[in-house]
Amino acid sequence: MQTQIYVGLSSQLALRQQLDVLAxxxxxxxxxxxxxxxxxxDSHLEKTHDRQTVSYxxxxxxxxxxxxGTFRETGNPLDVAIRGEGWLQxxxxxxVRLTRDGRLHLNPEGTLVNHAGYEVLxxxxxxxxxPEDAGNLQIMKDGTIGDGERVFGRIEIVRAADEGALAHxxxxxxxxxxxxxxxxxIELMQGTLELSNVNAVLAMTQLIDISAAYQRAQTLVExxxxxxxxxxxxxxxxx
Amino acid sequence: MRALSIAATGMMAxxxxxxxxxxxxxxxxxxxxxxxxAEFTDLFYETERRQGAESTxxxxxxxxxxxxxLGVKTTAVRRVALQGSLMETGNTFDLALQGRGYFMIxxxxxxxxxxxxxxxxxxxxxxxxxxxxxxxxxGIAIPDNAIDVTVNQSGQVFATVPDQVEPVNVGQIxxxxxANEIGLDALGDNLFAxxxxxxxxxxxxxxDDGFGKIRHKFLESSNVNxxxxxxxxxxxxxxxxMNSKVIETADQxxxxxxxxx
Numbered sequence: 001m002q003t004q005i006y007v008g009l010s011s012q013l014a015l016r017q018q019l020d021v022l023a024x025x026x027x028x029x030x031x032x033x034x035x036x037x038x039x040x041x042d043s044h045l046e047k048t049h050d051r052q053t054v055s056y057x058x059x060x061x062x063x064x065x066x067x068x069g070t071f072r073e074t075g076n077p078l079d080v081a082i083r084g085e086g087w088l089q090x091x092x093x094x095x096v097r098l099t100r101d102g103r104l105h106l107n108p109e110g111t112l113v114n115h116a117g118y119e120v121l122x123x124x125x126x127x128x129x130x131p132e133d134a135g136n137l138q139i140m141k142d143g144t145i146g147d148g149e150r151v152f153g154r155i156e157i158v159r160a161a162d163e164g165a166l167a168h169x170x171x172x173x174x175x176x177x178x179x180x181x182x183x184x185x186i187e188l189m190q191g192t193l194e195l196s197n198v199n200a201v202l203a204m205t206q207l208i209d210i211s212a213a214y215q216r217a218q219t220l221v222e223x224x225x226x227x228x229x230x231x232x233x234x235x236x237x238x239x
Numbered sequence: 240m241r242a243l244s245i246a247a248t249g250m251m252a253x254x255x256x257x258x259x260x261x262x263x264x265x266x267x268x269x270x271x272x273x274x275x276x277a278e279f280t281d282l283f284y285e286t287e288r289r290q291g292a293e294s295t296x297x298x299x300x301x302x303x304x305x306x307x308x309l310g311v312k313t314t315a316v317r318r319v320a321l322q323g324s325l326m327e328t329g330n331t332f333d334l335a336l337q338g339r340g341y342f343m344i345x346x347x348x349x350x351x352x353x354x355x356x357x358x359x360x361x362x363x364x365x366x367x368x369x370x371x372x373x374x375x376x377x378g379i380a381i382p383d384n385a386i387d388v389t390v391n392q393s394g395q396v397f398a399t400v401p402d403q404v405e406p407v408n409v410g411q412i413x414x415x416x417x418a419n420e421i422g423l424d425a426l427g428d429n430l431f432a433x434x435x436x437x438x439x440x441x442x443x444x445x446x447d448d449g450f451g452k453i454r455h456k457f458l459e460s461s462n463v464n465x466x467x468x469x470x471x472x473x474x475x476x477x478x479x480x481m482n483s484k485v486i487e488t489a490d491q492x493x494x495x496x497x498x499x500x
Contacts, residue, residue, distance in 0.1 A: 016240065017307070019492065022241035023485045024281070024308035029478045030256065031279040031311055031326030039305065062305045063290065074276075074318055102318075103278060107418040108438030115278055115314050130443055132418055133449030168306050171280045171314070200481060211488045217493050 003054050003222030010056040015043050017059050019210050025198045026207075033101030033172050034196035036065040069197035071189065076099065077137045078104040081194040086186035089172065090118035091127070096180070098160065100194055106130055112145070112155070116171050118179040121156060139190040141188040144163040159183040198206035242489040243306065248310030249482035252279050254473040255313045263463050271335075271355035271429060272461035273318045274468075282309045318421045323462040325454055331388050332359040332367060335459040338451025341423075342367055342415035343376040343428060344441070352378060353415055353440070355459055356429040360476075368384035373427060379410035389454040394445040414450060 005062035021039050028034040042060040045053050071081050080102035087098035090113075097118070104120060107113045112120045112128040119127040128145060130137065135147035160166060160177030167176050169177065259277040266272040287305040294301050308409030325335050336342070341353035352373070361374060362368045365383060367375040381388055381454030383397040394412035417423065433440060445453045 005262065014350070016242075016303075016492070019485075019489060020245065020307050023245035023249075023482075023489070024310060026243050026481050026485050027311040028279070028281050028308070029481060030253070030474065031281055035304065039309065045356070047445055056356050059287075059305055061301070063305070074319075075321060099284045101280070105317075105421070108422065108436060110418045110438075115280065115317075129471060130418075132416070135378040135449060162242075167286070167304070168281070170283045190374065200246045200477070204481065207484060207488050211491055215495055218499065 002228075003048065004226070004227065005221050006007075007054060007056055007104070008217045008220035008224065010044075010058070011060070012214060012222070013212045014039075014057040014059050015210050015217065019207075021062060022210065023207055026203050029196055029198045029200060029203075031096070031172065032103055032193050033069070033099060034052065034198065035069070035100070036196075036198045037062050045222050055227075061089060067197050069195040071192050072195050073192050075089055075191050076081050076138070077190060078102060078106070079191055079193045081137055081189045081192040082157060082186060084183070084186040085163070086159055086183035087180075088114075088175070089121040089125075089156060089158055089180070090114050090116075090172070091121055095175075096121065096125075097169065097175055098158070098166065098177070098180075099172050099174065101172040102188075102193060112153075122153040123156045126153075127157075128155060139177070139188055140189040141190050151177055155188065155205060157183045157186045157188065159186075240484055240489050240493060241309065245308070245310040246482045246485035246489070248282065249485070250311065250479055252277075252313055253475050253479040253482065255316070257472065257479070257484060258436075259316055260468055260472050262467070266466050267461055267463045267465060267468075269356075269429070269461050270358055271323060271459040273320055273323075273355075274461070274463045275316050275318050277313055278315045278317055279311050280314050282312050283491045284308050289341050299372075309341065313440065318423075318425070319462065321462045323459045326460050327456060328458050330358075331456070332361060332456050333357060333456055334359060334390060334412070335454040335457035336414065336445075336451045337454055339416045339420070340445065341411065341416070341431065341440075342450040343346055343415055343440075345374040345376050346430075347373070350432070351440075352426060352430040352432055353423060354429050354431065357453075358458055375412070377410065377413060379412065381409060382407070390414065390453055392446050392452040392454070394453050412445065413442050414445050414453075415442050416450060417441070428487045 018039050021037050025036045040060045041057050043055040044058045045055050089096050103115050105113050110130045111128050122128040130152050139145050145152050146165045158180040162178040166174040247314050256277045259275050263274045283304045292301050344352045346352050359367045365381045367379045379396050382398050387399040389397050396410045397406035398409045399406045418438035423431035423433045443450045
């Protein structure tokens with residue numbers, strides 16, 4: 001008798017989880033290089049004593065939507081977008097991290113860094129240094145950075161062996177994913193940024209869906225409660 | 240419910256975004272104003288089930304875990320140091336910078352400030368000063384009897400005085416560049432101060448390698464693009480609405496539970 005309530009409850013817990021993930025996607029709808037997360041649910045089957053199968057909902061894992069976000073032209077020479085599946089590498093205190101957020105800056109020493117001040121790695125894992133007397137910076141499609149006369153270095157774009165295993169970290173960074181190899185045929189676009197790939201329309205409809213599904217699960221829980229109450233009442237009368 | 244606080248971070252971020260955009264629009268006609276842009280990144284992630292952990296003692300590995308992000312934060316309000324368009328004014332003491340560089344200004348407290356707004360005037364002592372009367376560095380003294388003043392691309396100032404055929408060289412304007420000019424601290428009144436983020440100023444002569452040129456009788460307009468600001472404003476407003484919708488949904492779900500018998 002309690003099963004009905006617990007099935008409804010498992011669904012409600014999963015829906016709350018889904019709402020949290022969706023809320024984070026919507027909060028990051030204007031975050032450059034952000035990629036939406038989704039939760040995958042699975043059914044958990046259990047046999048009851050009378051050999052019936054009951055199926056509960058469990059949240060199995062969250063995964064990242066790898067579709068590219070829309071590109072927006074900003075005209076800022078230090079903004080780059082990656083066309084294709086590739087990543088920029090930044091050196092954090094905990095090791096190399098991957099990012100698609102191409103809002104680059106220069107630090108006081110003239111080193112190319114990301115918005116958090118982490119060095120952006122060039123070919124061979126070395127940071128890219130821009131001399132003080134550099135003219136207008138130009139970043140070529142292959143990541144070569146120069147001022148038209150001189151070349152200062154090349155930003156390396158890499159690919160991870162197992163992109164599915166990449167885990168999100170704060171600040172648009174990703175970690176894990178196995179061995180990194182230089183990406184072939186991936187282009188950098190200067191003066192452009194990749195916007196968040198959160199689909200606003202889809203997010204809004206999901207929001208409505210979650211709310212409705214939550215209420216349906218509630219009805220299920222209430223139904224279970226009703227049945228239990230009736231049973232108690234009826235059995236009481238027989239005695 | 241985490242969704243409530245997550246959506247709240249989203250609303251706060253979009254509010255900052257609107258504030259930055261409104262300041263850009265307000266300064267659309269400010270000389271040499273550089274538009275700012277609010278930059279966002281995602282906050283921390285809570286890992287509920289870690290990828291890479293072993294799911295059985297046979298060594299099976301969980302390929303992807305459950306990660307729940309906790310919202311968004313504003314990391315920077317970044318000035319976009321793009322050249323504004325040059326506007327001819329015809330004023331003798333209007334100077335615009337084309338390319339990198341900042342004019343150096345003596346503040347009353349003895350410190351040096353930096354500006355790209357080259358709308359200078361002549362002080363009673365004949366020196367070049369800003370609209371607030373702060374001296375341009377290095378000091379340029381214009382002779383009292385000067386009929387006309389010209390400034391060339393390299394910042395040399397020439398005064399035409401009566402009874403002399405050749406204009407007299409009365410000084411050399413120098414400009415400063417920074418390794419990371421967007422790290423300068425905005426003081427208001429079009430002035431900026433050096434910070435550890437900007438690096439130390441490198442002073443040089445205009446038109447040299449890595450330094451901008453001086454355009455006499457021109458002013459640099461703001462680099463605000465009204466179309467871009469308005470579209471940004473629309474997208475910020477919609478994002479704000481979407482986040483409030485999440486709060487509404489989370490609230491509805493909570494009330495469903497509260498109304499449970």
